[in-house]
Amino acid sequence: MTSSAEPVSRAERKKLELRREIIDAAFDCFAERGYHATGIADVATRLGIGHGTFYRYFQNKRDIVDHVVDELVARITGALTAENAPDAVSTLAEYREQSARIGESLARIFGEDPRVPRLLLFEAPGIDRAMAERILDLFDLAAALTAAYLSHGVELGYLRADLDVDNTARAINGMILGSAITSLRTPEDQRALSEAVRRVMYDGIAS
Amino acid sequence: MTSSAEPVSRAERKKLELRREIIDAAFDCFAERGYHATGIADVATRLGIGHGTFYRYFQNKRDIVDHVVDELVARITGALTAENAPDAVSTLAEYREQSARIGESLARIFGEDPRVPRLLLFEAPGIDRAMAERILDLFDLAAALTAAYLSHGVELGYLRADLDVDNTARAINGMILGSAITSLRTPEDQRALSEAVRRVMYDGIAS
Amino acid sequence: MTSSAEPVSRAERKKLELRREIIDAAFDCFAERGYHATGIADVATRLGIGHGTFYRYFQNKRDIVDHVVDELVARITGALTAENAPDAVSTLAEYREQSARIGESLARIFGEDPRVPRLLLFEAPGIDRAMAERILDLFDLAAALTAAYLSHGVELGYLRADLDVDNTARAINGMILGSAITSLRTPEDQRALSEAVRRVMYDGIAS
Amino acid sequence: MTSSAEPVSRAERKKLELRREIIDAAFDCFAERGYHATGIADVATRLGIGHGTFYRYFQNKRDIVDHVVDELVARITGALTAENAPDAVSTLAEYREQSARIGESLARIFGEDPRVPRLLLFEAPGIDRAMAERILDLFDLAAALTAAYLSHGVELGYLRADLDVDNTARAINGMILGSAITSLRTPEDQRALSEAVRRVMYDGIAS
């Protein structure tokens, strides 16, 4: 029993496959040369297809970059949410572990391929107002998620009772953002940076 | 006693003035419509000058954005360095005060005019590899400055002896960066965010 | 048995045809209005194509004029060399006949269409140093060919033994050049001029 | 008695002087970079004057090149006519001497400064239809002068009675033209070329 039930003929499958390849090729091009410096022809050439074909799969140049970002956003929200529900932890130690896990996850996404932060943080926001809003939405989403974790911790008492949950969430996410940007230049020492972030979070910097 | 000593005739002064106006108008346009969506003609029209005039003051479109960024970078590095030498403090309390001052400064720059973070963080990096590098340079500079403060604190003993100075500096700057981006949407509650950042820094989040 | 063996599909053939038409239209424009006064749009309009189409066939404006000149140079070198090997003659009479033939050929090329000498002698040299060099190369080539003929004649004894072959070749070519320029104003009496050139060559002017 | 009587005040003289300097500077620029590649600003800068000043002395860019050519044409017609009246000679030997003298003169003008033939033959004709006509006029003038010499010779019997005077004149001038162009690449061996021209004229090439 294959993955039937879905109405995917062989032709349909091929179409989806090519669609995916176009998204990937576009990601490559946009991340390497930049959105504006990339022509539709570049994307098509990289795939060895005619550039007219592109328009059978996507509305226009602006359309594809939305899909490229969709993909990256999905990856990130996946890392932020997958198997990491706020209420799955009940002690500070568990929380530390969980945040280490999330941090690990994000570090992998950003660190493994610097084109990801480059596209998301350096290319996308400059494309468009709409795209900039999308990126801000992503930040807000991440802040909301983090805030949820923090709230949980406050409720359970292992985090400071007077914690400004929302703003602290933003501050923490800022550190993650800083890590992502750092990975643009030095993709290697993500681990140490990640550790430093957690130290600040839990211990502060004072002696 | 004329206005000698200064190397500026009246014509010269007017020229410098126009030059400045062009930079400002370009900043406006780039921040509002984006670098790529802005034509030289737009900048000129906004000033009510002929677009050919633009080219008497700047080499080309790419040239002006460098000057716009120069200006913003100068403002920021000014805020980061002016009257805030690392060795001017010797206790944790003083350090808190100083960082509050710096934070205040930056918050003003970013918060007063959201076009500043928009241009610097959302427009500039997508223009060019070279420009992206400039922005990364700015991050690195800020990280180096912060690291210097931290080092000083470690030496004097009011900061943790085992502080990973460099990475902690990056983490802290990440929080500031996060604040700047937040100010794109909510320019108002910068103060609370700023406070939250400092709380994380000094007290951590744990209860 | 299809039209195989030839590497030209129908589309390919159409492409080459348009390419040729563009070259011809450019020749028309350049010869009539001059290179600098001609815009790419002029060339395109003359053909009834969009001016963007031009750039599918040629790199830029400078590129096409090279191709236009290529064509003319090919026509001329063809006339100078085709079926007119220096060693095909062995008497003065034959030589006269041959030079008459060559002269005839050139006169036809220059005289039939005054746009040819106009473009080659009046437009091209002013375009560029590189193009000027191309024209000088053409002169040198012609001089070398003529010198070869003369050498052959000296060896066989039907030309003066003390002939300064190279410089005489240049002098003779100068007369041809003069004819070409004359044809700019009076395309008709090329024949008489051609005859006068040959008289000078063989008999001199003295009585 | 000096050159008084003329209404030249000192200011007037200075003005004429500058006018001349502008013509010379324009000649330099046009010959070196080409007419189209030369800007009015280039000419002015070379002289160290403001480029607005240019327009106090000449109508426009097209105007100045006419004056530059005027100057060169005057030099050439001077060489062709000065002290060389057609009727000043009465034997073939004298004629040879005279043509040698004229050739010498022209060779000096063209050979001493290759910018002269470059401007006159390579730059000027491509500027304009009107300018091309001027150059053709110069050719015609030279042909007429040469024809006058030849006519005189025919009348006096030292030139062939059946000489096609006009066309032969064109042929001869063509040789001179060829010399001038040759001098663009090899300004040195003008003398030998000049000699070859005269040999062809008087002796033909046949043995």
Next chain:
DNA sequence: CATGAATGAGGGTTCATTCAT
């Protein structure tokens, strides 16, 4: 009279998009 700041027409070139094959 000299200057050079200002101007804008003009032209070369790119590239996203369409559509006939």
Next chain:
DNA sequence: AATGAATGAACCCTCATTCAT
């Protein structure tokens, strides 16, 4: 369905010319 030839809007930039100082 795939293709790529054709298209023209759009934009950057130059430079001859004008004119207020």
